[in-house]
Amino acid sequence: MRSKDSMLRLYRFKAEDKRRQVTEIEFMMSDLQSKVEEFELQIAHEEKVTGVSDINHFNYSTTAKSIRVRADNIAQSVAGLNEQLDVAKADLEEVETELRKIELLAQKSGIDIDAAPKAVPEVLGIGIRI
Numbered sequence: 001m002r003s004k005d006s007m008l009r010l011y012r013f014k015a016e017d018k019r020r021q022v023t024e025i026e027f028m029m030s031d032l033q034s035k036v037e038e039f040e041l042q043i044a045h046e047e048k049v050t051g052v053s054d055i056n057h058f059n060y061s062t063t064a065k066s067i068r069v070r071a072d073n074i075a076q077s078v079a080g081l082n083e084q085l086d087v088a089k090a091d092l093e094e095v096e097t098e099l100r101k102i103e104l105l106a107q108k109s110g111i112d113i114d115a116a117p118k119a120v121p122e123v124l125g126i127g128i129r130i
Contacts, residue, residue: 004106011099018092025085032078039071 046064047053054060055068 011102014095015099018095022088029081036071036074039067
């Protein structure tokens with residue numbers, strides 16, 4: 001019975017950790033995407049000021065060129081994060097499936113799964129427990 005409690009706690013912790021990872025990746029993606037949009041606005045403004053919007057034109061703004069390079073690099077980072085997000089979501093689904101199996105086994109054994117200790121959350125990731 002004690003080992004099932006430990007197993008239940010472990011899988012709850014793993015599931016919570018995977019949920020946190022998915023949330024962090026989604027936050028990073030949205031933050032980076034907003035930066036790309038901000039860069040696009042800066043590029044449009046710079047092109048309007050200089051009157052040249054053709055990237056290959058000899059008089060194209062060097063500021064707009066550098067901002068465009070930064071925006072492209074960030075867009076590539078977002079694509080890489082999207083791949084990481086797919087992997088993290090698949091891992092989360094797998095861990096949650098295992099958690100459900102463990103909870104069913106615990107219920108069959110007569111363990112009250114609501115009374116079983118859950119993973120202790122950390123506040124702001126600095127080790128302060130509530």
